[in-house]
Amino acid sequence: MMTIPAHIRCILIVVLFCGLYGYAQEYSITGTVIDTEDQPISFVTVVANKAIVEGEGNPGFEPIQGSSTDEAGKFTLDGLETGTYLISFLYLGYHVKSVNVKIDGNIDLGMVRLEESREDLDEAVVTSKRPAIVKEPGKLVFNVEGTSITNGNVIQLLAKTPGVLVLPESISVKNSTPVVYINDRRVYLSSSEVYSLLTNTDAGVIKAIEVITNPGAQYDAEGGSVLNIITSRAISVGYKGTVSTNYQQGVYPKYSFGTSQFYKNNWLSLSGDYTFSPRKEFKDQEDMIRYFDPFLNVQSLWESDFNRTTRSYAHQGNVNANFTINEKNSLSVVASAFVAPDTEYNNRVDAEIRNANRELDSTFNTMSFLNNTKSNYSFNATHRTVLNEKGSSLKTSVNYILYDDEQFQEVASDYFDAAGEFIRTNSFFTNAMQNSDIITAQTDLSIPMQAGDFALGVKYSNIDTDSGLEFFNTNSGTAEFEPALSDEFLYEEAIYAGYLEYSAGWEKWALNVGVRAEKTVIEGTSNSLGTVNNQDYFELFPSISLDRTLDDGNVLGLSYARRITRPRYQSLNPFKYFLNENNFNAGNPNLVPAIDNKIKLSYSYKNQLFFDLYYHHTENVLSILTFQDNLNRVIRSVDSNLIQDFQYSLDVIYAASVTPWLYLSIYSSGFYFENEFYSVESVQETYSNSTFGVYGQLYGGFTLIEEKQLTADLTAVYLSDYIYGSYDYGNQLSVSLSFQKKFWNNRARLSVGVDDIFNSYNVPIASKYYNQDNSYFPMPESRLFTLGFRYSFGNIILKENTRKIELNETERLQKQ
Numbered sequence: 147m148m149t150i151p152a153h154i155r156c157i158l159i160v161v162l163f164c165g166l167y168g169y170a171q172e173y174s175i176t177g178t179v180i181d182t183e184d185q186p187i188s189f190v191t192v193v194a195n196k197a198i199v200e201g202e203g204n205p206g207f208e209p210i211q212g213s214s215t216d217e218a219g220k221f222t223l224d225g226l227e228t229g230t231y232l233i234s235f236l237y238l239g240y241h242v243k244s245v246n247v248k249i250d251g252n253i254d255l256g257m258v259r260l261e262e263s264r265e266d267l268d269e270a271v272v273t274s275k276r277p278a279i280v281k282e283p284g285k286l287v288f289n290v291e292g293t294s295i296t297n298g299n300v301i302q303l304l305a306k307t308p309g310v311l312v313l314p315e316s317i318s319v320k321n322s323t324p325v326v327y328i329n330d331r332r333v334y335l336s337s338s339e340v341y342s343l344l345t346n347t348d349a350g351v352i353k354a355i356e357v358i359t360n361p362g363a364q365y366d367a368e369g370g371s372v373l374n375i376i377t378s379r380a381i382s383v384g385y386k387g388t389v390s391t392n393y394q395q396g397v398y399p400k401y402s403f404g405t406s407q408f409y410k411n412n413w414l415s416l417s418g419d420y421t422f423s424p425r426k427e428f429k430d431q432e433d434m435i436r437y438f439d440p441f442l443n444v445q446s447l448w449e450s451d452f453n454r455t456t457r458s459y460a461h462q463g464n465v466n467a468n469f470t471i472n473e474k475n476s477l478s479v480v481a482s483a484f485v486a487p488d489t490e491y492n493n494r495v496d497a498e499i500r501n502a503n504r505e506l507d508s509t510f511n512t513m514s515f516l517n518n519t520k521s522n523y524s525f526n527a528t529h530r531t532v533l534n535e536k537g538s539s540l541k542t543s544v545n546y547i548l549y550d551d552e553q554f555q556e557v558a559s560d561y562f563d564a565a566g567e568f569i570r571t572n573s574f575f576t577n578a579m580q581n582s583d584i585i586t587a588q589t590d591l592s593i594p595m596q597a598g599d600f601a602l603g604v605k606y607s608n609i610d611t612d613s614g615l616e617f618f619n620t621n622s623g624t625a626e627f628e629p630a631l632s633d634e635f636l637y638e639e640a641i642y643a644g645y646l647e648y649s650a651g652w653e654k655w656a657l658n659v660g661v662r663a664e665k666t667v668i669e670g671t672s673n674s675l676g677t678v679n680n681q682d683y684f685e686l687f688p689s690i691s692l693d694r695t696l697d698d699g700n701v702l703g704l705s706y707a708r709r710i711t712r713p714r715y716q717s718l719n720p721f722k723y724f725l726n727e728n729n730f731n732a733g734n735p736n737l738v739p740a741i742d743n744k745i746k747l748s749y750s751y752k753n754q755l756f757f758d759l760y761y762h763h764t765e766n767v768l769s770i771l772t773f774q775d776n777l778n779r780v781i782r783s784v785d786s787n788l789i790q791d792f793q794y795s796l797d798v799i800y801a802a803s804v805t806p807w808l809y810l811s812i813y814s815s816g817f818y819f820e821n822e823f824y825s826v827e828s829v830q831e832t833y834s835n836s837t838f839g840v841y842g843q844l845y846g847g848f849t850l851i852e853e854k855q856l857t858a859d860l861t862a863v864y865l866s867d868y869i870y871g872s873y874d875y876g877n878q879l880s881v882s883l884s885f886q887k888k889f890w891n892n893r894a895r896l897s898v899g900v901d902d903i904f905n906s907y908n909v910p911i912a913s914k915y916y917n918q919d920n921s922y923f924p925m926p927e928s929r930l931f932t933l934g935f936r937y938s939f940g941n942i943i944l945k946e947n948t949r950k951i952e953l954n955e956t957e958r959l960q961k962q
Contacts, residue, residue, distance in 0.1 A: 175223040175247065176651075177255030178594055179215050179235060183415075183468065183476060184530055184539055186219025187260060189280075190237040194223045197230040207232045220599070222651050235260060254596045257537025279308065279801040279811045279845075284360030284691060284705060284746075286799070291353040291378060292895075293847065295859045295884060298392065298932050299402070299423075300344040300352060300375065302901060306861040306882060307355045308799070308813035308843045310373070311868075315341050317373070318870075320359060320762060320795070322711070322742070325369035329377055329466075331480070331526055332366060334547050334584045334609070338716075343484055343522070344375075346460035348404045348421045350390050350936055353378045359758075360691065360705050360746060363645040363660025364590065364601060367687040367710045370742050370762070377419075377464075378406065385409045386940035393934070396927030398426035398455075408940075415468040420461070427456045429926040436919040437776045446779065447504065450497035458489040474532040484522040491516040495726065508569070512559040512726040520551040538593045547584035553577075556620075559726050572727050573620045574628075582611040582715070598650030598657075604643065611637040615721045631722065634673040637715040641666050654695040662687040664710070670718050670735060678735035679718055685710060685741070703748040711768055713737035717785040734785040740766045756799040763792040769871040772913055773827045774920055781920060788871065789832065791821035809847040816840050819869050828916040835915070837874065839867040855888035859899075863907075872918070876909035880928070890937075897934040905929040 179190045191214055195207035215221045223233070228250050235243045240260040247253055280287040288307050290296050295306050305312040310319055316337050317324060326333045326340050333340055356374035358365075365372060387407045394400040404421035431452040439445045462484045469477040493514035499507045528543040556575035562568055588605035617631035647660030663686050670679035691705035719733040742764035749757045767788035774781045795817035804810045820836035841864070848858040861882045868875040884899025907928045912921035 173226045173228070173249050173252050175226065175231075175233060175249070175253045175255060176596075177221060177258050178537060178599070179219045179221065179237075179258045179260060180537070181240075182259065182261055182470070184257075184259075184532065186215070187237060187240075188215055188219065190215040190219070190221070190235055190260070192221045192223065193234045193236070194226060195232040195234060196227075197232070209234075216651075216656065218599070218649060220649070220651060224653060252596070254536070254594070256535060256594060257532070279799070284358060284362075286357040286359075288355040288357070289353070290349075290355065293857070293859055293886070295861065295882075295899075296349040296352055298349050298394065298901070298930075298934075300347040300349050301341065302930075303349040303352060304344070304355065304373070305863065305880065305901075306843075306845070307357065308811065308845070309357045309359075309797070309815075310355075311841070311865065317341065319357060319371040319373065320760065320793070322370040322762075322764070324357075324371040324373045325366065327372060327374040328482075329480075330374060331524075331545065332586075335522065335549070339520075339522075342486070342520075343462075346421070346423045346425075346458070346462055346484070346486065348390065348392065348402055348419075348423075350388075350392070350404065350934070351377050351406055351419050351421075360689070360707050360744065361709075362658065363647045363662040363687070363689055364603065366605075366643070367662050367664050367685070367708075369711055370709050370744065370764070378408075378417075384940065386938060388936055388938045390934065390936040392932065395931045396929065397428040398927075400425040400427065400930075413470045416466070418463070418465045420463040423458070423460045423462070425456070425458050425460075427458075427927060429454045429456075429924065431925060432923040434921050435774055435781055437774065437779055438917045438919075439776070442917055444502045445776070446502070446507070447500040448497060448779075449500070450495050452493065452495050454491055454493045456489065456491050458486055460484070460486040460489075476530050478526070478528040478530075480524075480526040480528075482522075482524045484520075486521070487519045489518045489520075491518070493725075506564045508561060508563050509566075510559055510561040510726075512557060514555065514557045514725070516553065516555040518551070518553045521549070523548045536594055538591070541590045541592075543586075543588050543590075545584070545586040547582075549580070549582040549584070551578075551580040553579070555723075557724060557726060571621070574724070575618050575620060575625070576723075577616045577618075578614065578721070578723075580611065580613040580716075582609065584609050598648055601645075601647040601649075601660075603645055605641075606643075607639075607641045609637070609639040609715065611635075611715045613637070613715075613719050613721070629674070632674070633721060635719045635721065636671045636673075637669070637718060639666070639668045639712075639715070656693040656695075657691070659690045660688070662689075666712065666739075670715070672720055672735065675720060675735070678720065679737075681738070683739075700752065701748075701750045703746075703750075705746045705748070707744050709742050709744070711740040711742070711764075713739065713768055713785070717768070728780050729782070730780075731783045732785075737768065737785060737787055738766050740764050740768050740787070754800060754802040756797075756801075758797040758799075760793070760795045760797070762795075763790070765790050767791045767821065769821075769823075771823060771871050772873070772920060774918055775827060776917060786823065786871075788821050788823040791819065793817055793819045807849040807852070811845045813843040814841065821869065821871070823872065825916055825918070827918065830916055833872070833915050835869050835872055835874070837867040837869050839865070841865050850885075855892065856885070858883070858885045872913040872915065873911050874913070875911050878907055878909050879904070880907040884932070893938050895934075895936045895938075897932070897936075899932050901930045901932065902928040 179187050181187055193209050194211040195209045197207055211223050211226060213221050213223055226249055230248050233245045233247060235258060237260060240262055243260055286309060296303060301312060304310045304317060323337050352375060354376040358372040358374060361372045389405045392402040402421055402423040406419040409416045433450045433452060435448040436444055437446040464482045467479045471477060495512040497510050501507050524547040526545045528541060530539060530541045532539050554577055558573040560571050586607040588603060590603035593600040613635045615633055617628040618625040619628050641664055643664040645660060645662040649658040665684045668681040672678045687708045689707040691703060693701055693703040695701050717733050718735050718737055720735050722730045722732045724730040744762045747759040769786055769788050770783055771786040772783045795815050797815045799813050801811040818838050820834060822832055822834045825833040844862045846860040850856045850858055863880045865878040880902045881904055882901045883903060884897060886895060886897045888895050908925045910921055910923040
């Protein structure tokens with residue numbers, strides 16, 4: 147086993163005990179550590195080594211002071227006396243860099259650039275795996291690269307990510323839908339489309355998940371939180387690649403086949419990946435609706451069983467090229483494609499209608515076939531230039547996204563009396579399409595200064611969408627066009643944004659304050675209804691965070707942010723999508739944006755135990771409400787604005803290497819949720835839904851047999867009493883276990899596991915208030931057996947060695 151060099155061990159020991167030194171020194175050194183692509187590097191160890199002998203010749207140096215960089219790559223060395231120093235920068239996987247300085251006043255080193263090194267990794271031989279969780283101000287980073295929990299798709303991975311809740315066909319963070327970014331680039335899709343995209347994305351290409359609960363001013367003001375999904379990239383000179391396959395078995399088998407390629411030289415970093423995912427999926431669902439008369443007496447009880455079989459063949463690919471033009475200029479070009487042709491949904495509903503005495507009145511069955519083809523192409527170009535020696539930089543980025551969706555659906559319902567005699571039939575089909583063009587352009591300027599760092603930027607985005615629906619009644623045996631149920635919806639949204647952000651650190655304080663201004667212009671036009679939604683508004687979105695490092699090295703923080711959630715064009719679209727003639731979904735052209743305010747008080751203890759206390763209030767919350775029309779026996783789900791919601795929550799996170807063979811993280815949250823909405827089908831005007839609840843997530847990473855490269859990952863998630871709109875969710879529990887074995891000199895990796903071992907994650911969901919009583923119990927395939935194989939070739943040593951860090955080395959990678 148290789149050992150850490152003696153001089154580095156000495157420096158690290160000094161860093162661990164540097165808090166024993168007094169505060170009598172006079173000056174400070176500040177700066178920002180970046181990589182060769184001008185990206186900040188967190189957790190870099192920075193050590194001040196003072197010259198023992200001044201004067202002629204080469205003096206000896208003694209390490210006397212240490213620190214580490216924060217999430218922005220910034221560091222401060224305080225209390226340094228006048229003299230000559232050697233400032234050393236150490237980070238696993240990078241060359242050690244040293245800078246000679248002579249101190250007779252405060253010094254700003256500006257940007258300090260580190261270069262990757264394979265050799266440094268070879269010296270850091272391992273007795274335990276890297277911690278999976280890093281907690282930073284306003285952000286939790288879940289490092290997953292190379293672990294067995296990446297065996298599957300990204301939705302399965304998110305279900306195991308602390309603080310992320312995966313609901314049926316949606317994702318939630320702190321009781322709101324997050325905005326999803328991939329490699330810091332926003333995904334401009336609806337929540338259901340994002341869910342579909344991530345379901346067909348191989349988790350094996352994911353490096354980390356960033357759960358950002360307090361996004362800064364540089365992020366779009368959209369959404370209360372951000373999920374940033376980071377994929378693997380080439381970080382060492384040379385070529386490497388992987389091929390992988392994944393098999394899952396639930397009710398039906400599912401497959402994925404993929405490859406990733408990486409190449410890097412002194413001026414070019416090139417990567418690409420492709421995944422093909424043929425899947426056959428099954429979902430069963432039990433539904434119940436209790437219809438009332440005006441006196442709240444039960445008139446009719448509808449019980450149905452719904453099942454759906456889905457066949458899909460999705461293709462996904464990405465190409466990323468980074469060019470180093472010269473020392474100060476770089477260019478990045480990214481192209482991504484997602485194509486899902488001819489996805490087929492075969493649906494069947496068997497329903498029984500009973501009277502108030504639960505006697506059978508009639509039955510019906512509905513057969514529905516749906517064919518969907520969708521594609522999403524995105525292109526990005528980013529130019530970055532360094533403006534001066536202090537590290538000021540200018541970044542300009544443009545994006546173009548093209549999204550197309552075509553859908554054909556045919557529905558036929560047959561009705562029977564209690565004796566089973568045929569009564570009538572109802573049938574129709576629809577043709578729907580949606581074409582969207584999205585363009586964004588932004589420029590960001592970063593200016594590091596002695597008194598702090600400034601960042602400012604501007605952004606323009608435009609969404610242009612054309613949607614159409616044609617409805618044909620086929621009850622007569624021929625297709626009859628229904629103009630009243632058909633429409634074309636034109637939507638255009640333009641956002642003009644600018645932001646200013648300032649960050650500074652002094653002694654034991656750290657401050658980040660920013661403001662973002664956004665002007666939004668929206669025009670939505672329905673050909674059948676006329677102009678249905680025109681909006682023009684301007685909003686300011688301030689954010690601030692203040693951290694105080696206490697004498698014992700623990701950190702106390704306070705933050706505030708104001709955010710916005712705009713209704714997406716799919717939600718504003720007034721089209722009706724019928725499951726049958728008594729059940730449909732509809733958009734709402736009268737939606738307005740939601741504004742939320744979030745305050746957080748945080749405390750970290752010994753960098754292993756973290757406490758976050760939240761208060762979060764939102765006006766005009768965007769949600770989906772389900773209403774039953776008791777008179778006409780129709781149930782509809784409509785995009786709606788709630789009046790408000792608010793929540794209190796206390797999150798506690800523990801993350802540490804408990805033993806050389808076990809890394810443990812525990813995420814727990816106790817919360818109170820309450821919302822208020824208009825009860826449009828009831829005599830009462832409004833209704834409030836509320837609950838106390840607990841969320842818990844446990845992750846254990848086990849090194850079972852180190853010399854055999856055998857590891858295991860255990861994940862358990864529990865959620866009690868959750869609400870969404872008018873719906874209450876039952877208690878949910880999911881336990882997943884996976885194993886991973888490496889062989890062939892670490893080039894091959896075999897993973898096997900089971901998600902939701904006890905098949906307990908699916909729970910009933912109910913809406914019951916006033917004259918409303920409906921519920922459903924969705925049961926998709928949550929218990930899945932998974933088998934995965936991945937083979938790496940080329941220059942792979944760096945990627946594998948990043949999983950091998952000694953326990954005492956991991957401490958310096960975490961936030962001070």
